[in-house]
Amino acid sequence: MVANDPAWVRLGDLLQSRRKSLARAVNADWRFRRRFVDDHLLDYRTTSDLERGDRDNYDARTYARIERAYMLKEGAIESFLASETEALEEQPIVEVSESRAPLAGEELAVERVAVTQDFEVVLAAVRSQYEQMTDEERDAARRQMIEILNEIDDSSDQTPS
Missing domain, CATH: 1.10.260 (434 Repressor (Amino-terminal Domain))
Known part of the structure; x- marks a missing residue:
């Protein structure tokens, strides 16, 4: 071509x-x-x-x-x-029902995120919101993410009895 x-x-x-x-x-x-x-x-x-x-x-x-x-x-x-007869096969896009910049001192609130097959899509949405935060909000978000990841790691380390 x-x-x-x-x-x-x-x-x-x-x-x-x-x-x-x-x-x-x-x-x-x-x-x-x-x-x-x-x-x-x-x-x-x-x-x-x-x-x-x-x-x-x-x-x-x-x-x-x-x-x-x-x-x-x-x-x-x-x-x-x-085979031009087919459309490009796409991964679904994360849908965010409410997305807004947080007010001063307010935590970012996203009401619903429809997580799809592709984890990179979720990360792109998180990045977009993260870039809108102040430095203080970013620090709080980092701490919260670390807590969530630690909880996930802790729960996956536990073996069923």
Whole structure:
């Protein structure tokens, strides 16, 4: 396939659409490509070329990084290019029913998080909220997370009698 081939253009459209879906569900700033690539440690030019269908010469490692960032199933890009009739296979996005910046001195409250198959999705949502916190709130969140992880470790260490 060559650049601007209809399959590559369609792939780019689907990637842009997926990024905007992620922006609505996880981090509103991801509607901006620059913020998305920065948050996922991607190369801006490569991501831009992919979203516009401008190139067709990417290696498997690039596909894997793009698939993780866009929360696509492993191999989704190559499968799509081999058979354009299928949509890109996506991992479900974490849905946050209420997300807001905390008020001064208030702990962050997220009423419901629908945890999906992919732990990275949950971490992306946590990161988004964490970035909005003050230093004091971040310290409290770190302490709380350590307590939760210690509780999980303690409960998994106990063997049933």
